[in-house]
Each structure stands twice: as structure tokens, then as C-alpha cells.
Amino acid sequence: MHTPLEPLLAEHGVVILDGAQGTELERRGINIGGSKLWSAQLLMDDPDTVRAIHLDYLRAGSDVITTFTYQASLPGFAAAGVDAARAGQLLNLAVDLAEAARAQFLREQVQEEQEQGQRQRQEQGQEQGEEQGQEQVASSSARGGEDSSSSRATRRRPLIAYSCGSYGAYLADGSEFRGDYADSVPADELMGFHRTRLEPVRSRPEIDLIAFETVPCLREAEAIVELLRRERYGKPAWISFSCKDDAHTCHGEVFGAQCVPLLAAAAAEGLVAAMGVNCTPPRHVPALLAAARKQLLQLEQEAAAPQAPQAPSPQRPRPRLLLLCYPNSGEQWDGTGRCWHSAPDDIAEPGRFAAAAADWVGSAAMGAALVGGCCRTGPAHIAALRARLVPPPDTAGPPAAPARQ
Secondary structure, eight states: OOOTHHHHHHHHSOEEOOOOSHHHHHHTTOOOTTOTTGGGGHHHHOHHHHHHHHHHHHHHTOSEEEOSOTTOOHHHHHHTTOOHHHHHHHHHHHHHHHHHHHHHHHHHHHHHHHHHHHHHHHHHHHHHHHOOHHHHHHHHHHHTTOOGGGGOOOOOOOEEEEEEEOHHHHHTSSGGGTOGGGGTSOHHHHHHHHHHHTHHHHHOTTOOEEEEEEEOOHHHHHHHHHHHHHHOOSSOEEEEEOBSSSSBBTTSOBIIIIIHHHHHHHHHTTSEEEEEEESSOGGGHHHHHHHHHHHHHHHHHHHHSTTOTTOOOTTSOOOOOEEEEEOOOSOEEETTTTEEEOOTTOOOSHHHHHHHHHHHHHOTTTOOSEEOOOTTOOHHHHHHHHHHHSOOTTSSSOOOOOOOO
């Protein structure tokens, strides 16, 4: 399955996602705690701030920004007194704001390149004015007579992922960290919930990816895959799970043994490009990624075995299922005091967050291809990620690509 992620991976071996939305709004002094729409409330109240946050993440180094639609759904808007027509407008506005930020960032990139090129031409002119005779000729020959700004590596066009929080996020009662609704909500209802909010994906070419986030249970992931199979949106998707420990989703399914085979099969159908974890304490990430990686390798070996009834043809490469992670900072929420506290193993400091991410990406046992942050991470964390994982444009050669299938 060819996806817009592939050029980014080919260029520097990792894709940098963005960070938090809700806690980033809180950091900026905006209280959204009273709204069941959470960050989507800003689509109505303060769209300029939404665009500004997208732009800050792009400037910090995000290759992918996610729309402010995590908690936006037709049932959710209806509960907030917003009719279906207005809800559809707001879903499209979220795409407009992400695209506006991307367009501004690209304009800034062009302007930066032009200014850098002008500075380099001025510096070269000064150098040439100081050179004499053969030294001037030799210097010109060494440069090949070219403007060095023309070979400057620039960032690729960032991608927009249309965010879809889980059914539990819509309930706005913490269900995305329990998944208990999986025991009572029918699969058709789960599919219908996501189907209505995905209408912009069909009509908006600005959307590059679909991000199903904070999925706490296998049952909802199965419903999402079936929806993708039926609707064929034509955009690659990722599904990320919320997990409660080193091995299990919040609802209790085994992440490696149960979730990975479902998504690997979906990847083989061209429905899903990546899977992983988000909104999960970072201390659980290494074990979860390692379990997923181990399961993927086992599935790969089984598919390649001669006795496999449907072994892929050697002439046709097997689709890859990329691994991703964008955990929380590791800080702990105090529900009584309604504030965050540091924890012994948190990685809230951007440098520590980036150092941990370097292991998630570089370890052969984990091999994450997409990394970013969730709650309590912001542009500073993304900037640290990019500085640690992606070499600056003027350095020679790409970084060592992480080991993955």
C-alpha cells in the first residue's frame, strides 16, 4: 500500500507527529474542562487559536498535524445543542484550519529559502571580491558555479490527519480509558458513529490520512476495520490504542497477540497503514512496541513459509504495517486538586521525551516509524523530537533507519 508517509520515511527514517491539543489549550490559559466537546469546542469559540496551534506544531517540526476533531461527532455536537448541518460545517472548518496553517507554513518555508539564498549570494560575492587571480578561479570551480541555496534540503509538504477519537471519547466520562462500552454497544452502532463523522474525508482532498485515536478495546477496532472495508475512503488510516499496562489495552485485550493480527490483516487489504499506542503512560511503550514488533515478525515469517496457503508472490512485496506511538508525558492527573503532578518516571522535560523516543524508533526490538506526543506534550517536545531524530538539512546522509519489517 503506497501512502503519503512513504516519502517521509524514505527521507529520514521516521515521521514526526504533533502533540497535545486539549492540554496545550490549557497551557495557553483556555479552559475547556466544562465542555463535552473538549478541544472541538474551539472550532466554535476560537478558531484562530486552533490554526495557531497547528502552525506552532509545524514550525516545531511536525510532519503530520491532526485536525481538532478528536471529540467532534454528530452525536457529540447534538448533545451540545448543535444541529447536524452546523456540525458538518464545523467538521469541515477543522480541515480548513489545518490547511490554512499548512499553507502559511509552506509560504514561510519559501520565504526562508529565498532569504537564505540571498544571504548566501551576498556572502559568496564578498568572498569573490576578496579573492585574486587563480585563487578566485579555483574557488569558483570548486563550487561548480552553482548557488549553494539551490541544493538546500527543505522539509516536505506536511500531512493532515483527520482525527477520530473513540466512541468512549464521545461519552466524555473516561470510557476511552476503560472500554467497558464494548460489552454492550453493538458493532453496527460503533460503525455508524464513525461513519457520520467521516463525511469530510470523501470530499476534502486536503486530508491525507485518517487517525483513529485512543481506542481502548479490540471490539471497536474491529468495527473500524469493517467500516473501512465497506466504505473504502481512499485514504490510509492508522488505529492507535489506549493501554493500561505493558501488555493490554484498557479493556484488557492482549495488545500483541490480539490487536496486531487484526491490523496486520487490514494492512494486507490496503485499509490501514499503521497501528500503535497513544494517550498511554510512556513507561508502557517499550514493552507494547516490542510485543507488536515480535507479533509482526511472527506473522511475516508465517506468511513467507512455503506451507502458507496464501503466501504472497515473491514479485509482489508484502504490505507493511508501520508502528507508531505518541504517549502522554507520564505526569499524573490529580482529580481532586485538578492539576498535574510530576512522577518519578515521567518524561515531561522535552529532552527526556526525545531521548526516550530515540529508543522507540532506533531499537530493533521496537522500531516505531511514527512518533509524537499526547497529553501534556507541546511544541517544545516536538522540536526536541525533530532535533534528536532528524538531522538538519545541511548534514550529510540520512539517519540510520529503525529496524522494522
